Amino acid sequence: MKKVLLIIISLLVTGLLVNAQQAKKPTLMILPSDNWCTQRYFYTSYNNHGTEVRVVNYKQAFQEDIELPQVISKIGGVLTDMGYSVKDAEQELKNIEVREAEDYATVSSTTSAALEETALDVLKRRIKSDVVIQIWWQTHSDNTVSFTIEAFDAYTSKRIATSTGTTKNKDKNISVALETAVRKNIKDFDKQLCRWFDDQVKNGREIVLTIRCWDNWEGSFETEYSGDELIDCIQNWLRDNTMHSCFNLSDMTETTAQFEQVRIPLEKNGRSIDARDFATELRKHLQKPPYNITSKVMVRGLGEAIIVLGEK
Numbered sequence: 001m002k003k004v005l006l007i008i009i010s011l012l013v014t015g016l017l018v019n020a021q022q023a024k025k026p027t028l029m030i031l032p033s034d035n036w037c038t039q040r041y042f043y044t045s046y047n048n049h050g051t052e053v054r055v056v057n058y059k060q061a062f063q064e065d066i067e068l069p070q071v072i073s074k075i076g077g078v079l080t081d082m083g084y085s086v087k088d089a090e091q092e093l094k095n096i097e098v099r100e101a102e103d104y105a106t107v108s109s110t111t112s113a114a115l116e117e118t119a120l121d122v123l124k125r126r127i128k129s130d131v132v133i134q135i136w137w138q139t140h141s142d143n144t145v146s147f148t149i150e151a152f153d154a155y156t157s158k159r160i161a162t163s164t165g166t167t168k169n170k171d172k173n174i175s176v177a178l179e180t181a182v183r184k185n186i187k188d189f190d191k192q193l194c195r196w197f198d199d200q201v202k203n204g205r206e207i208v209l210t211i212r213c214w215d216n217w218e219g220s221f222e223t224e225y226s227g228d229e230l231i232d233c234i235q236n237w238l239r240d241n242t243m244h245s246c247f248n249l250s251d252m253t254e255t256t257a258q259f260e261q262v263r264i265p266l267e268k269n270g271r272s273i274d275a276r277d278f279a280t281e282l283r284k285h286l287q288k289p290p291y292n293i294t295s296k297v298m299v300r301g302l303g304e305a306i307i308v309l310g311e312k
Helices: 002-023 034-039 058-064 067-081 089-105 119-123 174-203 230-241 275-287
Strands: 027-032 043-048 051-056 085-087 131-139 144-153 159-168 205-213 248-252 256-264 295-300 304-309
Touching: 027 058, 027 067, 027 089, 034 051, 034 131, 058 067, 058 089, 067 085, 067 089, 067 131, 067 174, 131 174, 144 174, 159 174, 205 275, 230 256, 230 275, 256 275, 275 295, 275 304
Parallel strands: 027 085, 027 131, 205 304
Antiparallel strands: 043 051, 131 144, 144 159, 205 256, 248 256, 295 304
């Protein structure tokens, strides 16, 4: 009787674990679209060799626009009801400001030296999520509201889901009208997101990995180790550590190798893995014999890592 009971409990627990795994969904962050911000002049611009470059100013948008926080709250509520984990973009931006202030105020107790921060450090301060949701809307003279909601892979910036629609603004409340419209159109959007995430779980997260050499390093990708060229050794490591040995060597010279469509696992030992984590594993591998190569890891956003061989 005890054995039967244990078997039943075991089956129930297994079923719960399987259901929990199947129910897992990506982490989302909702932001206004670039077009919406540009239309409302929430951006800063600079001259890049004669070309005007506009950079969206989300902080200004959240502080000055009355509709935006309400709209994002309503859309976030819809997605949360569907089982998604939604990060609060406005709160995350505030947290970044607090960390900046703390870093600025931190000095050495002995020499009063400040923390060193490069332009790359500032650019890398990204809000981490699996998917970035961008929302655009516009009101019309006939008392209707048009909207577009798009989902982008935070690692590759590829569009993975989209939904558009138009609805009557009966209560003259934009956030309520958009919430109603999104609920009516969200099923197909949810299916697109789930298909993308299922592919991520099955085939891995896609990143770009670039490996370069410092100009003062004596080695190159043609340097041989135990009879194999370095580039071949790196590709062997990638075959063993990517999902289904999936990667593409898209460009290579003696001193540069670029790998695209590199598929890495979403998690390892219960911890989420990004491009930097994966590149760091390769860096540590190359640091061991027979290579004994010192290298430096840099990142661009969440989905691109750069390893420079030769020194830190």
